[in-house]
Amino acid sequence: xxxxxxxxxxxxxxxxxxxxxxxxxxxxxxxxxxxxxxxxxxxxxxxxxxxxxxxxxxxxxxxxxxxxxxxxxxxxxxxxxxxxxxxxxxxxxxxxxxxxxxxxxxxxxxxxxxxxxxxxxxxxxxxxxxxxxxxxxxxxxxxxxxxxxxxxxxxxxxxxxxxxxxxxxxxxxxxxxxxxxxxxxxxxxxxxxxxxxxxxxxxxxxxxxxxxxxxxxxxxxxxxxxxxxxxxxxxxxxxxxxxxxxxxxxxxxxxxxxxxxxxxxxxxxxxxxxxxxxxxxxxxxxxxxxxxxxxxxxxxxxxxxxxxxxxxxxxxxxxxxxxxxxxxxxxxxxxxxxxxxxxxxxxxxxxxxxxxxxxxxxxxxxxxxxxxxxxxxxxxxxxxxxxxxxxxxxxxxxxxxxxxxxxxxxxxxxxxxxxxxxxxxxxxxxxxxxxxxxxxxxxxxxxxxxxxxxxxxxxxxxxxxxxxxxxxxxxxxxxxxxxxxxxxxxxxxxxxxxxxxxxxxxxxxxxxxxxxxxxxxxxxxxxxxxxxxxxxxxxxxxxxxxxxxxxxxxxxxxxxxxxxxxxxxxxxxxxxxxxxxxxxxxxxxxxxxxxxxxxxxxxxxxxxxxxxxxxxxxxxxxxxxxxxxxxxxxxxxxxxxxxxxxxxxxxxxxxxxxxxxxxxxxxxxxxxxxxxxxxxxxxxxxxxxxxxxxxxxxxxxxxxxxxxxxxxxxxxxxxxxxxxxxxxxxxxxxxxxxxxxxxxxxxxxxxxxxxxxxxxxxxxxxxxxxxxxxxxxxxxxxxxxxxxxxxxxxxxxxxxxxxxxxxxxxxxxxxxxxxxxxxxxxxxxxxxxxxxxxxxxxxxxxxxxxxxxxxxxxxxxxxxxxxxxxxxxxxxxxxxxxxxxxxxxxxxxxxxxxxxxxxxxxx
Numbered sequence: 001x002x003x004x005x006x007x008x009x010x011x012x013x014x015x016x017x018x019x020x021x022x023x024x025x026x027x028x029x030x031x032x033x034x035x036x037x038x039x040x041x042x043x044x045x046x047x048x049x050x051x052x053x054x055x056x057x058x059x060x061x062x063x064x065x066x067x068x069x070x071x072x073x074x075x076x077x078x079x080x081x082x083x084x085x086x087x088x089x090x091x092x093x094x095x096x097x098x099x100x101x102x103x104x105x106x107x108x109x110x111x112x113x114x115x116x117x118x119x120x121x122x123x124x125x126x127x128x129x130x131x132x133x134x135x136x137x138x139x140x141x142x143x144x145x146x147x148x149x150x151x152x153x154x155x156x157x158x159x160x161x162x163x164x165x166x167x168x169x170x171x172x173x174x175x176x177x178x179x180x181x182x183x184x185x186x187x188x189x190x191x192x193x194x195x196x197x198x199x200x201x202x203x204x205x206x207x208x209x210x211x212x213x214x215x216x217x218x219x220x221x222x223x224x225x226x227x228x229x230x231x232x233x234x235x236x237x238x239x240x241x242x243x244x245x246x247x248x249x250x251x252x253x254x255x256x257x258x259x260x261x262x263x264x265x266x267x268x269x270x271x272x273x274x275x276x277x278x279x280x281x282x283x284x285x286x287x288x289x290x291x292x293x294x295x296x297x298x299x300x301x302x303x304x305x306x307x308x309x310x311x312x313x314x315x316x317x318x319x320x321x322x323x324x325x326x327x328x329x330x331x332x333x334x335x336x337x338x339x340x341x342x343x344x345x346x347x348x349x350x351x352x353x354x355x356x357x358x359x360x361x362x363x364x365x366x367x368x369x370x371x372x373x374x375x376x377x378x379x380x381x382x383x384x385x386x387x388x389x390x391x392x393x394x395x396x397x398x399x400x401x402x403x404x405x406x407x408x409x410x411x412x413x414x415x416x417x418x419x420x421x422x423x424x425x426x427x428x429x430x431x432x433x434x435x436x437x438x439x440x441x442x443x444x445x446x447x448x449x450x451x452x453x454x455x456x457x458x459x460x461x462x463x464x465x466x467x468x469x470x471x472x473x474x475x476x477x478x479x480x481x482x483x484x485x486x487x488x489x490x491x492x493x494x495x496x497x498x499x500x501x502x503x504x505x506x507x508x509x510x511x512x513x514x515x516x517x518x519x520x521x522x523x524x525x526x527x528x529x530x531x532x533x534x535x536x537x538x539x540x541x542x543x544x545x546x547x548x549x550x551x552x553x554x555x556x557x558x559x560x561x562x563x564x565x566x567x568x569x570x571x572x573x574x575x576x577x578x579x580x581x582x583x584x585x586x587x588x589x590x591x592x593x594x595x596x597x598x599x600x601x602x603x604x605x606x607x608x609x610x611x612x613x614x615x616x617x618x619x620x621x622x623x624x625x626x627x628x629x630x631x632x633x634x635x636x637x638x639x640x641x642x643x644x645x646x647x648x649x650x651x652x653x654x655x656x657x658x659x660x661x662x663x664x665x666x667x668x669x670x671x672x673x674x675x676x677x678x679x680x681x682x683x684x685x686x687x688x689x690x691x692x693x694x695x696x697x698x699x700x701x702x703x704x705x706x707x708x709x710x711x712x713x714x715x716x717x718x719x720x721x722x723x724x725x726x727x728x729x730x731x732x733x734x735x736x737x738x739x740x741x742x743x744x745x746x747x748x749x750x751x752x753x754x755x756x757x758x759x760x761x762x763x764x765x766x767x768x769x770x771x772x773x774x775x776x777x778x779x780x781x782x783x784x785x786x787x788x789x790x791x792x793x794x795x796x797x798x799x800x801x802x803x804x805x806x807x808x809x810x811x812x813x814x815x816x817x818x819x820x821x822x823x824x825x826x827x828x829x830x831x832x833x834x835x836x837x838x839x840x841x842x843x844x845x846x847x848x849x850x851x852x853x854x855x856x857x858x859x860x861x862x863x864x865x866x867x868x869x870x871x872x873x874x875x876x877x878x879x880x881x882x883x884x885x886x887x888x889x890x891x892x893x894x895x896x897x898x899x900x901x902x903x904x905x906x907x
Contacts, residue, residue: 004069007892008123010902011308012077015111015182017189018280018311019903020084022119025074029083030061032076036083041105047140048102050162064088071097073123077112080275080310087116095130099167111186113146118179118900121152121169132167151175183901184388190313191381191389194281195324195371197256198227200333201248201279203270204261204286205231205239212285213261214240215335216321220259223323223332223339228253248273256280259321259333264288264299267317271303275310282307283333284316285352290377291318304379308903313385319376320355325369326395327594334359334374342596343368344479346396348386350404352376358402358468365472365583367479368596370395382407382904387415390423398478399425400471408904410785410897413460413807420461424478424621427457427464428471448668448781452805455821456784459806459814461624463617473614476584476603481573483622486542489615490535491516493547494523498577502545502608509616514541525558532566532574543615546576547608560587568600573618575611578604630813635853637691640860646686647863650678651888664866664887666779666787668803671866674723676887683886690857692850692869694884697722697765703746709764710745716767719748721760722883734760738767765882771875772828772842776851778808778858779866780889785896786858790851792824793871808855815848815855828874846879847872862891862898 004024011021025033037045037056045053056064067074067088074088087101099120103112121132136143144163148154151174152167200220206213217240220229230251231239238244245251248258248270258279260270264286274282289300300317307314315322321334325342332339336356340363347362347369349355355374362369370393375381383401390396399419406412416425448456457464465471489511493499499516506513517535519527528546535541546563550556556579567574568590578585581604588602605611654676664671678686684694698709699722710717720735734756736748745764752762775793780786786808791797804821806814819825828842850872858864866887873880896904 005123005126007899008075008119010119010900011905012115012119012901013183013186013190013313013903014115015109015186015189017186017191017193017313018079018110019190019308019313020077020079020112020311021309022075022077022116024069025065025067025076025086025088027062027065029076030065032078032083033061033065033086036086036104039104039106040102044102044105044108047137047143048100050137070127073120073127075116075120075123077116078309079107085112085116087113087120089120089124089129089132091127091129092133095128097124097129097132099124099132099134108142111182113143114150114182115901117146117150121167122900125169130169132165132169134165134167136163136165137161138163149178151178179901184391186901187385187388188392190281191373191385194257194283194313194315194322194381195331195373195389196326196329197280197331199230199254199256200225200227200331201230201232201251201255201258202261203232203248203258203274205233205236205244206261207233207236207239211261212335215337216259216261216285216333217242219332219334219337222337224330225332226329227256230255248277248279251277254278257333258282260284260317261286264296264317267299267303268306271306271310271312274312275306279312281312282314282316283319283321284314284376285319285321285335286316287318289317290379300377300379307380314380315373316352316376317379318352320349320352320374322374323369323372325371334372336360338363339369339372341368342594343370344395344397344599345369345400345475346386346390346393346398347372347400347402348383349374349402350376350378350383351402354402354468361468361472365476366585366589366597367472367476367583378407380903384408384411384415384904387412387419387425391415391419397423398475399423400475401425401427402468402471403427403429406783408896409781409783410895411904413456413784414897416462417460420621421625424474424618425462426471426474426478426617427462428466428468429453429457429464448783448787448805449801449803452668452789452803455805456787456807458620458624461621463621465617470613472583473603473605473610474617477573477575477614477618480584480597480599480601480603481567481575481618482571483625484543484573484615484619485622485626487512487619487623488540488542489513489612490538490541490544491547492519492528492531492535492544493517494519494521494528495547495549498547498549498608502547502612505609505612506545506616509612511612511616511619525562528559529562529566532562536566536570536572541572543572543619544574545608545611545615546574546578548576548578550579557587560585563602564588564590564600567602570600573615574602575615576602576604577606577608577611578602580606582606628813630811630816632809632856633812633852635691635849635856638853638856639689643686643689643857643861646682646689647861647888650682650686651863651890654888664779664889666777666781666866668789668801668805670798671868671885671887674885678886678888680722680884683884686864686886687857687867687881687884690853692853692857692881692884694869694881695765695768697763697883699761699763700749701762703749706745706749706762706764707742710739710742713764713766715740717745718765718767719745719752719762720765721752721756722763723761737770768873768880768882769875769877771873771880773871773873774828774847774879776854776869776872777867778854779864779887780858780862780891786855788818788851788855788858790818791822792827797822797824806855809859810852810855812848812852815851818851819844819848840876842874843876843878844874847874850879850881862895863888865889 009023071091077085084107085103089097089099091097155166157164202217204213205217231244233244290297324331503513590598590600700706773793778788791803868885
């Protein structure tokens with residue numbers, strides 16, 4: 001039997017937050033199909049077949065379940081091993097197919113039809129289908145809306161009582177927006193089901209003190225959870241004074257959330273029982289899974305498969321748990337006995353071990369949380385899911401994330417960028433960064449310098465901080481103060497020494513400090529009030545740092561009252577270094593009716609430098625929100641289909657030659673070997689598919705060949721080593737420029753050959769008008785997805801690591817920003833030596849277009865692992881690519897965050 005592509009299988013989230021599994025139908029599904037059809041109502045059957053069809057014949061079953069996965073494809077959705085929906089297409093023309101689907105009545109309205117349409121459309125596009133035809137009865141309004149609201153270009157006709165819809169399957173901006181909006185709502189609701197349960201079972205509740213089962217139960221009870229709690233113990237009749245049950249199946253009432261605290265080898269049976277009980281979600285605090293090695297990882301994968309198949313999401317395993325401070329639920333489903341008070345901060349921690357310490361630090365700062373999730377091994381629920389939830393959660397105004405890795409970096413940057421336009425996102429990315437190697441480093445490790453990691457986060461609007469302390473420093477400013485409108489900082493204080501520290505710290509942080517207002521050591525609360533009023537009224541002041549040390553007179557409380565009153569009505573942020581306090585001291589708090597800390601409270605820092613650092617983060621974020629992020633320009637001369645054909649041919653040739661394993665990940669360092677790179681003519685062909693011409697060159701092996709090549713290309717020419725490795729090792733002198741005669745060419749070839757030896761491949765290339773040599777690198781980074789780097793192409797820039805990095809694809813504004821981000825960028829904008837007018841200025845716009853094109857290519861083609869354009873000469877006539885190297889890899893069948901909606905595959 002013909003097999004189907006593995007990536008046609010997917011777990012999906014439905015509109016109510018439940019999950020289902022989508023896969024192609026097989027002949028083994030005959031019984032499932034018959035049972036499914038038997039549960040359909042007569043109306044649903046009539047809408048599908050346009051006639052009564054109470055029973056499928058054996059011939060029908062065979063026809064529906066035996067497909068060729070080419071011209072006839074059918075996908076089914078299953079929940080708990082039962083078929084709940086089916087969609088199919090049958091090819092009727094060269095690039096056209098009829099599509100039809102049906103959803104079981106009990107599962108209609110859950111978004112199954114729309115998500116299955118996305119998956120069948122993706123499968124059809126892979127098979128060359130460009131249009132779907134659907135015949136629908138006029139009274140079947142729900143199905144008509146599924147097609148109309150999908151966002152595809154559609155046409156509608158009416159004939160003989162049937163509406164015929166024709167859908168163009170090419171994705172559009174509208175269809176992508178519809179898909180992303182549905183994804184956001186579904187994933188958000190799946191998290192809401194975990195955070196707002198109406199009832200909770202603790203499976204593994206123990207009568208033994210200090211066990212995780214008893215700890216989880218007592219914390220839930222002591223947290224005053226608003227719904228019923230059901231301990232599950234195989235023998236006890238009660239645990240912690242609450243009636244217990246032998247299994248979750250013995251609980252007479254519905255169970256929304258199950259906290260699983262049993263041994264790892266028992267979890268599979270627990271998941272099965274929870275599936276039969278109809279539990280909505282699991283919080284697995286048990287350890288012994290992926291963190292222990294291959295066997296534990298296998299158990300973890302089976303846990304997720306079983307839970308998702310039954311419609312459940314999983315937090316963990318090996319996690320601290322989840323919490324929701326909303327008084328309507330008061331959920332403390334964690335192993336931490338004390339939670340911070342109600343607040344406006346949502347916190348996601350990938351680390352279970354650090355979770356409890358983090359919660360304690362939050363409480364010490366006087367910060368409040370809206371929700372908290374510790375995902376542990378992050379087998380299912382991840383930080384991306386929480387980003388989806390917090391985007392529409394009115395109780396969360398600031399998002400904090402402690403991350404150890406990015407499971408789906410493309411999705412993270414997409415979601416974070418969207419969320420950051422409305423709410424600050426602050427991230428601690430642990431593990432640091434390492435210098436990468438071309439091949440063989442562990443997946444998920446960084447291969448970028450630390451400043452590059454920060455710039456990639458900042459491009460998405462994410463505030464990246466170094467540690468937990470800095471995270472809370474920034475969070476308390478975001479939580480309680482408005483965003484600054486610009487970089488100018490007013491400084492008020494009663495200590496000239498502290499004011500000078502603030503001023504110096506502002507300069508180092510890239511802020512623009514104004515001259516400090518020194519009130520002197522004998523300043524009174526009235527002096528502070530007048531200075532604050534003047535600064536708050538001054539449009540030239542964007543934010544305020546107030547430093548205060550107690551004088552001999554006891555006026556501390558009065559100064560605090562002044563700051564609190566002014567802050568309550570201020571439209572610009574006020575931060576302070578007040579008596580060494582860290583957090584929000586009582587004297588500077590504004591308190592709500594429920595005792596929560598309100599916006600307008602003044603955050604205090606133990607040192608002025610800490611205050612300025614937090615303010616700098618807030619200022620950069622505020623300016624990011626204010627500026628235009630550009631657009632993705634329409635580009636001519638792009639032929640993605642031809643590029644894919646070039647890649648397919650090249651990978652096949654490499655595999656046949658036994659060299660298909662030489663792919664290179666994107667790194668921050670030059671790749672010093674051409675091993676595994678595409679042949680130069682193939683690299684030029686591939687780049688040409690994206691409108692990036694490469695100046696041709698001719699390899700030569702003797703002085704006479706060099707002279708002949710020069711005659712063929714036309715003077716002036718250059719002779720150079722084709723390997724960047726050799727050019728670098730030669731101190732940047734592995735090239736001879738502006739050769740005007742055959743004798744010059746022969747002499748240059750001989751000189752370079754003697755210097756570099758027989759290993760050097762020397763080439764002759766026509767010389768372009770002198771300009772600024774630049775370097776472009778791009779490709780797939782294991783931590784961030786497609787990344788593009790830019791810098792000048794010289795030894796000094798390479799040694800000083802003067803490079804800038806951005807995520808692909810670039811907008812026009814991001815390309816311009818990338819060029820200007822390197823320290824040596826003034827060479828592209830100042831008049832170079834030897835130029836006489838503005839007409840001779842380098843064409844930076846042409847360079848920016850090359851950057852956009854390269855970024856578009858590596859984003860669209862996951863098989864392109866690494867591209868290096870070296871050098872790209874930028875002169876008054878354009879940006880000329882003089883050298884290019886490209887490495888391919890056999891990419892996964894489905895790139896993360898591409899194609900139809902699907903849950904991350906953790907296995």
